[in-house]
């Protein structure tokens with residue numbers, strides 16, 4: 001049987017085989033001019049910048065306040081001195097969230113008393129709420145919330161008095 005290069009099918013096949021062989025013998029060694037910043041642009045790639053890191057910091061009522069989901073994308077709240085990053089719970093704590101009052105604030109009393117009323121919040125220029133009047137069941141309630149938040153959100157700082165920093 002003879003191979004007739006003259007037919008269109010055989011010509012196409014021959015060209016394809018030639019192409020495939022040259023790809024094997026002379027593999028592509030081209031390198032990208034810049035480091036790709038996304039996976040589609042190449043197997044080896046680097047993100048444009050490092051992902052934001054969360055630093056454990058001390059916050060005061062005044063420095064915590066801007067993290068209320070309105071002035072800042074990040075939403076933080078404190079319970080019993082521990083500051084949680086609750087940005088992932090924007091539906092709860094964002095401007096239209098049911099618990100938006102707690103955003104950027106010390107939420108300890110509200111969590112203890114199971115109330116999101118504004119009266120539960122200590123004005124930011126006042127000393128920290130010492131919570132000394134809370135009943136044992138209210139303290140237990142608050143601890144339960146701390147456990148819930150610890151399992152769900154990132155602890156990103158502690159709350160200290162305004163004049164402590």
Ligand code: HEM
Pocket residue numbers: 086089092099110111113114115116152
């Ligand atoms: C009208 C009564 C209330 C209803 C119907 C209600 C409903 C809910 C629902 C459906 C969730 C979501 C649960 C989940 O997806 O895990 C939730 C979570 C929550 N509720 Fe309420 N709630 C009420 C009262 C309160 C009160 C008075 C407080 C005050 C402290 C409160 C604080 C919270 C908190 C802190 C969360 C957790 C949000 C999170 O995981 O970030 N709730 N509530």
